[in-house]
Amino acid sequence: MKTPERTHSQIFHQFFDHWLVELGTSLEQLVSAANNHHNKSNDDSNLRQLIYESVKHYEEYYKAKADGAKGDVMAMFRPPWLTSLEDAFLWIAGWRPTTAIHLLYSKSGLQLEARLDESVPVLLTTGDLGDLSLNQINRVDELQKKTIRAERAITEKMASLQESAADTCMVDLSSTASEILRKNNDGDGEIEESVRTLNSLLESKEDKLEEVLHMADGLRMETLKSVVEILTPLQAVHFLIAAADQQ
Template identity: 30%
Template sequence: MPGDHYNADSFKAFFDAWLLRQRNFLDDLLSAESGSPHDGDLQDLISRVLSHYEDYYEKKSRIAQTDIFLVFSPPWFTTYERTLLWIGGFRPGLTFRLVNQSINDMSDEQVLRIRRLRDDVKIEERLLNNDLAKIQEKVAAPPLLEFFRRGGHDGVIGGEEAMENLKAAFQSVLASADFFRRDTALKVTEILTPAQAVRFWAAVAQLHLRIRALGLQEDAE
């Protein structure tokens, strides 16, 4: 709802509920994969799955406005999940590994389009890596270093302003990375047929839930 103020606890509650819906969508995708529904029904399912992810990104952008540093080391993720993060989420290049694993009946034209998209994604990933590296250099520069050394207290000349600039820079690079993630997944979905897209999104959900389960197991031990 507009005006919701997200903190770590409220986002964790949202994320837990979102993961439950993720499991339900996986069941629907696997069921569609094993059956023979019409393309229209498959398209409807894919649209609902995409809306499910849009919901996540919308809530994530709100908490990023509240506390950007939470999103870069999210307490709602397991320790293992946090080791896999790239600018607050998954690396878009992972998409193509999932395409290769889940789909073996692409036409020559589809293979070519996926290959071109993968090459574009590699370039964009490098550019965003460079943007992030520039931001991280600012963290080690005065007056921010002195600001952090004093525990974020006033009295450091330019410290508050530098901190606000740093937050804005992190928010900007996260927004670019999240747009890039969504755009890559949408472009892949457009290249695939509805039946192929169902297999792709099932593979995405399976990987996501498997990583989650492994992380919970490791943290419990």
């Protein structure tokens, strides 16, 4: 008996499961590095290597996602590998880029609060996200404004594409319905033809849908890298730990 071919969605789903396992391994390494860090140049070198590998891991995810979208872009917009909660907060087939910045601020506040609860003097730096400098905060603020503008542009492009597809479909349905009434028959053939036409119209939109997906994923990756670049190696490790915990 011939084994049925796997769909692009199934292939990506399998990749995603494997990717999550590797993410767990990366998370363990990051946590270990953060807990055992010493203020030495060789330690920073080790941290930078872990950061590089962690960021590369996310890049591999988006490359695989782009490959999957070429075969079935609609599957990327209704991912069966996400939980119901994740699906509810989905923004163009993924997490909203500004979420990375919100996560940074949240983790920074939590680490600073933990230091105060432990009666650690505020002036005593620990090198984690509770030690963001004024310059770093200003850079993150500028990044947030830039990212919000980019998000809005992509959201508007997506909305325009959805409206275009909906308008085209409604015109076609209206035309078919009128033809059925004019001929005064049951319209089964016309309805079937209408469904085929609608499917064809939707397929014609897939290239543009794939383009919007690439824009959204590109912004997600760009925002992640920009946050990491603003931070010190140890801070970046703490941020990547928080990011991995969200998966």
